[in-house]
Amino acid sequence: xxxxxxxxxxxxxxxxxxxxxxxxxxxxxxxxxxxxxxxxxxxxxxxxxxxxxxxxxxxxxxxxxxxxxxxxxxxxxxxxxxxxxxxxxxxxxxxxxxxxxxxxxxxxxxxxxxxxxxxxxxxxxxxxxxxxxxxxxxxxxxxxxxxxxxxxxxxxxxxxxxxxxxxxxxxxxxxxxxxxxxxxxxxxxxxxxxxxxxxxxxxxxxxxxxxxxxxxxxxxxxxxxxxxxxxxxxxxxxxxxxxxxxxxxxxxxxxxxxxxxxxxxxxxxxxxxxxxxxxxxxxxxxxxxxxxxxxxxxxxxxxxxxxxxxxxxxxxxxxxxxxxxxxxxxxxxxxxxxxxxxxxxxxxxxxxxxxxxxxxxxxxxxxxxxxxxxxxxxxxxxxxxxxxxxxxxxxxx
Numbered sequence: 001x002x003x004x005x006x007x008x009x010x011x012x013x014x015x016x017x018x019x020x021x022x023x024x025x026x027x028x029x030x031x032x033x034x035x036x037x038x039x040x041x042x043x044x045x046x047x048x049x050x051x052x053x054x055x056x057x058x059x060x061x062x063x064x065x066x067x068x069x070x071x072x073x074x075x076x077x078x079x080x081x082x083x084x085x086x087x088x089x090x091x092x093x094x095x096x097x098x099x100x101x102x103x104x105x106x107x108x109x110x111x112x113x114x115x116x117x118x119x120x121x122x123x124x125x126x127x128x129x130x131x132x133x134x135x136x137x138x139x140x141x142x143x144x145x146x147x148x149x150x151x152x153x154x155x156x157x158x159x160x161x162x163x164x165x166x167x168x169x170x171x172x173x174x175x176x177x178x179x180x181x182x183x184x185x186x187x188x189x190x191x192x193x194x195x196x197x198x199x200x201x202x203x204x205x206x207x208x209x210x211x212x213x214x215x216x217x218x219x220x221x222x223x224x225x226x227x228x229x230x231x232x233x234x235x236x237x238x239x240x241x242x243x244x245x246x247x248x249x250x251x252x253x254x255x256x257x258x259x260x261x262x263x264x265x266x267x268x269x270x271x272x273x274x275x276x277x278x279x280x281x282x283x284x285x286x287x288x289x290x291x292x293x294x295x296x297x298x299x300x301x302x303x304x305x306x307x308x309x310x311x312x313x314x315x316x317x318x319x320x321x322x323x324x325x326x327x328x329x330x331x332x333x334x335x336x337x338x339x340x341x342x343x344x345x346x347x348x349x350x351x352x353x354x355x356x357x358x359x360x361x362x363x364x365x366x367x368x369x370x371x372x373x374x375x376x377x378x379x380x381x382x383x384x385x386x387x388x389x390x391x392x393x394x395x396x397x
Contacts, residue, residue: 042068053077075100086111136160149176158184167192178203193260205269209247252276276300303327333363
């Protein structure tokens with residue numbers, strides 16, 4: 001399966017390769033850095049870090065027969081150019097996998113994300129050109145793994161439907177997640193304010209990708225069991241994407257515990273096609289800067305505590321196909337014109353202060369703006385009443 005480079009000089013320094021002491025004639029549970037479960041004798045921990053291993057994993061490797069293996073460390077070896085085998089996903093007891101500094105390239109197979117007991121994946125390396133990481137729908141219970149932002153080529157990150165929690169804070173400087181195009185943190189327990197530090201660093205999203213007529217996909221040169229199937233919630237539906245276009249940019253932070261205002265800096269991310277901040281505790285207003293999101297197709301801010309009026313500038317979003325602002329505290333008139341003439345009642349329900357089409361409460365003006373009621377509009381016989389004039393002033397206010 002592998003060759004062993006006895007003269008390997010790696011990040012561990014020159015040291016005796018622990019695998020050289022292994023003797024096939026003895027019980028493997030007695031080998032250096034091998035730990036077995038006492039009652040069954042099954043291997044549960046295997047530390048092959050700094051072992052001078054070279055070569056590639058084959059699907060028939062005996063390593064993948066270790067069904068009780070919980071902890072596997074393959075860091076600081078030389079598997080340069082190798083793909084991470086989907087067979088790792090068959091190690092059903094695996095909780096920790098360390099592949100740091102081992103020369104793996106590009107994709108992490110979806111099979112790994114299906115490990116029900118999986119907790120920790122370490123891939124810290126300057127040599128791993130990782131573009132696609134999907135660890136969604138697991139039981140990951142930790143704070144936000146901000147170190148992933150240091151992966152210079154990461155374009156898709158899905159951590160949806162886990163048990164991740166706490167505020168998203170990163171004190172480091174630099175372009176974290178500079179190339180990110182899909183960020184899905186939905187259905188977790190993240191809290192605190194929305195992560196402005198991340199939005200500031202989303203450099204790829206600050207550019208509207210031009211349609212050259214040629215479809216380009218993220219990590220698109222793999223097929224078969226290396227296919228990058230991604231599940232996203234867009235336009236109110238769960239959608240399975242077998243491949244992701246480089247032009248399709250998504251931010252989904254829904255179903256968490258975020259609070260505070262919606263940062264206006266999101267308006268600088270002019271390349272995004274889908275923005276979902278629903279089912280949080282967000283307050284404040286809808287930033288007028290959102291009118292800059294000219295290619296936005298889906299906007300979901302539902303089930304928050306957002307108040308004030310819907311910015312009239314949003315009428316300029318001619319690519320907008322779906323909007324959901326329901327279950328908030330919005331007031332005033334719904335903008336009229338263009339895409340806003342196509343949205344249904346469900347987009348605005350449970351906002352008692354909203355008026356205008358398509359709701360039954362009329363705004364009163366042809367232009368969609370509220371009309372003030374003033375004393376001069378009252379019947380002449382009522383003009384002499386100071387009480388009525390005062391009421392009319394309040395209504396106009």
